Amino acid sequence: MVKDSEVVFSAAPHQLGLDPFVRGKIGLLSRDHSALAEIQNAWQGAAPKTTLSVHLGPVACGAAVRQDGTVAAEIKKQHRKVIGIEMETYGVYSAAAEAPAPQPKVFSFKAVSDFADKHKKDQFQAYAAYASANAIRVFVEKYL
Numbered sequence: 001m002v003k004d005s006e007v008v009f010s011a012a013p014h015q016l017g018l019d020p021f022v023r024g025k026i027g028l029l030s031r032d033h034s035a036l037a038e039i040q041n042a043w044q045g046a047a048p049k050t051t052l053s054v055h056l057g058p059v060a061c062g063a064a065v066r067q068d069g070t071v072a073a074e075i076k077k078q079h080r081k082v083i084g085i086e087m088e089t090y091g092v093y094s095a096a097a098e099a100p101a102p103q104p105k106v107f108s109f110k111a112v113s114d115f116a117d118k119h120k121k122d123q124f125q126a127y128a129a130y131a132s133a134n135a136i137r138v139f140v141e142k143y144l
Contacts, residue, residue, distance in 0.1 A: 036053060059086060
């Protein structure tokens with residue numbers, strides 16, 4: 001839609017859900033504080049001064065993530081329970097939904113390294129990649 005010579009995208013959310021079995025197992029990992037602490041304590045590089053934890057909820061995905069708080073606020077208006085905004089997860093879920101039988105059960109783990117705001121820095125990206133990869137490893141080894 002064009003509004004006063006400005007391009008405006010109208011929202012048309014398409015939601016792809018998480019399998020209840022997988023949701024329950026991720027819930028178990030979220031309460032496994034010793035496994036999460038073990039992951040966090042094994043990291044040798046720069047890390048945020050927070051405790052590693054798992055948050056389970058809907059993530060908004062799009063073709064681009066912008067450093068713009070107003071965009072995030074608009075997305076939150078569409079779905080009050082959104083816990084994150086990113087680019088990759090929708091593609092993974094969409095591919096799984098279109099796969100022939102037997103359809104795979106799909107999930108996404110993403111560690112937060114910044115909030116895509118004016119304070120965005122890349123100093124914790126390596127830790128975030130390490131944390132999400134190891135959380136998936138523990139999840140698969142212990143809960144699937």
